[in-house]
Amino acid sequence: MPALLAPDYWATWLGETGASANDLKNMLKPYPHSGMTFWPVTRRVGNVRNDSPDLFAPLSEKSEPLSPRGINGAGTDDRNRPAG
Numbered sequence: 001m002p003a004l005l006a007p008d009y010w011a012t013w014l015g016e017t018g019a020s021a022n023d024l025k026n027m028l029k030p031y032p033h034s035g036m037t038f039w040p041v042t043r044r045v046g047n048v049r050n051d052s053p054d055l056f057a058p059l060s061e062k063s064e065p066l067s068p069r070g071i072n073g074a075g076t077d078d079r080n081r082p083a084g
């Protein structure tokens with residue numbers, strides 16, 4: 001799981017300011033849910049071959065509009081591929 005840090009911790013975490021190992025460890029706490037926003041996204045997010053800004057766009061409630069060949073006809077849309 002990636003570490004989610006508040007902006008106040010970024011400089012210290014990246015080594016721009018001094019910190020002890022204990023200070024860094026203390027930054028690794030659950031990030032408050034009130035600071036995050038969630039929405040459903042396309043299943044294409046789970047395929048590393050897909051690399052497009054529209055992957056972060058919220059899905060409509062009715063359907064997931066995708067071409068049969070994926071983005072730009074690259075054939076990376078695996079939504080209809082059998083699992084396994």
